Amino acid sequence: MLRYILSRLGQSLILLLIVSFIGFAVLTLAPGGPLSQFALSPGMTQEQIDKIAEQMGLNRPLWVQYIDWFTHMITGDWGTSYRDGQPVLHVIGSHLFATLLLMGTATTLSVSIGSSIGILSAIRRGSLFDTTMTIAAMIALSIPTFWFGLIAIYIFSLNLGWLPAGNMYNIGDQSVLDYLRHLILPASVLALVDVAIWSRYMRTSTLNVINQDFVRTARAKGLSSRRVLLKHIVGNSLVPMITLAGLQVPMVLGGALVTETVFTWPGMGRLFLDSLGYSDYPVVMGLLMASALLVLIGNLAADLLIAQIDPRVRLD
């Protein structure tokens, strides 16, 4: 097992290196750059832009810039944001809480509700409940998040006035209740789509299990259907879900761009887009490396977990 983990970690490092190189090349080779936003400023001259580029080291050959960035990165210095002069890890950290709060809530909601719906649909396959949920899931999946978000704001904020139209809290309030009030709409909007996805996965996975021999055996030996469901079906149908959950980890930390924009939620998704828009290379690279790392860790964790749960899987 230890050997397996070590070899996976070794592979991960090589993968990270490749990701960082490709990411850096694509980012810096793209036309534009961090200084182009000043081009339309009154009084800004090309001479001045060239001078700043030199001071920031942007006129050095790409490979020099890459090696410089890389050697700093592996020693824990992820650089400084071009946009606000803060260390990259600080910038990422300052958006982490908002993202974890929103995505954590939404994911918890969607996984628990979605899985329950999926299991119920599967064991009552073809029932009115199953059909309704299938149609509802299709609708939820087809609605663009931003549209759904705007409609939710229109109904619950503008017309009914029950909930705030956006933001994470009221400045000056910031009580737990205040955070919760602000969390309801964006978390529900996000969860809605994910509930649909999870319920579909869970339904399929459960259906696969239901038709297995061991389920029939369990029934045949006279177990109550409740016991069959909880002990034999649910447990086994959750196994494929673990891999999916592992892949979900970087999503949780990556934030939800559209929902964050509609609800002015200061999370990672917007940070990524803003940083990309400003060609803030250090922050974009930081986010890229962090999410690549999470993908690898999420996958590894899922594989290890499956090996623990599922005796058929061996990692040697």
Add this chain to the structure above:
Amino acid sequence: MTDTEKTTSHLTRRQALMLMGAAGATGLMGPMAIGRDRAFAANADPSGQLVLAFSQEPTVFNPLMPHIEVDEGVYYAVYDPLFDFDPSGEFFAILAADVPTVANGGISADGLNWALTLKEGVTWHDGTPFTAEDVKFSLELTMDPEFRSFRSTGYKLMKNITVVSDTELTWEMTEPFAPMAAILASTYIIPKHVFEGVADKNDSPLNTAPIGTGPFKFKNRMAGDHIELEANTDYHMDGPYLKTLIIKYVPDLNVMYTQFKSGDIDVIGLQYITPDHLAEAETLEGKVVKISGQATFESIGLNTTRPQFQELAVRQALYAAIDKTSIIDALYYGVPTPTETYMPQQSYYYNPDLPKHEFNIDKANALLDEAGWVRGADGIREKDGVKLAFSNSTTAGNHLREQAQQFIQQTFLEIGVAMEIKNLPPAVMWGDYWMNSEFDSVVVGLNTLAGADPDTSDYFMSTASPVLGGAGQNTFAYNSAKVDELLTKGALSFVPEDRKAIYQEMQAVIRHDLPFLPMFQYSVIKGWKDDVTGPAPNVNNRIDSWNVRDWKRS
């Protein structure tokens, strides 16, 4: 240029009584022009909270470093310039006791020696006294080779900046430069003491915890969301009247409008209310909605080095084939004002007598026929092997502009001109593609002025074109000996009446030459709750919070 001492002599001041002083003044320069009390009048009891929203995020808090206009929204609250422009284009003193002019002796008649007196008793937000040393430090920092300076125009002409006393300083100019006062009006003074012991001036404490002399103190910032500012009760002018000012970042204009409607936003700032919401916004209860002119003008900019655009007749024909009125009314809901020039219509230097544009396809066709541009088999005109076809670029995703392009594309086709639309993401569009004139033509919104000063050398002087071997923003590669001459003359003149004649003539020359086809002057739709007083349009400043010290809630 060695007689610095003369600037402090009172003789030259009286002799120069009839002269008006630098940049942009429209009358005898009264520093009290808008009735400001120079004595200490800080408001001891500010009250209420106000949320001002911008669609971009302010992130740069050292005002001397490269920044965009939204950052200035914070600067006006936290920092102070020496003096600033009021809406009529006149200066009023802020940190300076008086605005230096030739008339009051602050500027020598030849424009080479400047003397500045500062207000007494002003303190920084941390309690340290503000002195002439801070001003000297700020001005010199702009030219520090290690420092990432926002600009060098004007500053690079300053030398021998001398602190005479805590409230007095003088400097010399290597050449007379009338726009200098306008540049100073957008130079926010930063505290010298904060930089003591700081090795890398690009990485000073100001970047995270700005300290200024302005009406509001920086309290905290939540990255990606908002900045919280609190009243500076020791402020050296009237105000502030608000206890808390929140500058909120709302990245989407539809969301911003929705939050204005729902009451989460008190004042809707930069990028404002989109024209498609105007009709509804005007009916909102408890909200004030106003259209106000901006210094930016929209035009079809031509790369005049391209063979297609060499002939005046072609440029005239293209101009005549733009249905300006329909574009403004149908696409922009009639909000912007048609224009013939780069100069804002609110400016003292605006030339109202320029020939008026007329949309006339027949005339455009006649012009091209006459000039010998013949239609080919595909209906596109040609002359001497040059096809009257070119690309037009702007920021991809700017929907109104993209629709305007399509509209223009159609009317151009009617005169046998093929315009291909080639839009690019902002970072690409305004990078080398724009700076090095790699485009055929563009749709661009430009503000060619620095504050209220009429000098536009950086945009229209032939030496300011990178593609012609110069340095500057003349990306249309406009090359007119007459305009070069007028610009040079204008920058040397410190008398507003004289300058007015110069710049009006220049507008006429440019209107004739058409290096760009002027479309309209920007107007924006501003909005605030009706219990808010203070927000006032000011075409001479880049952003709304220029007078945030005066804002209050009733």
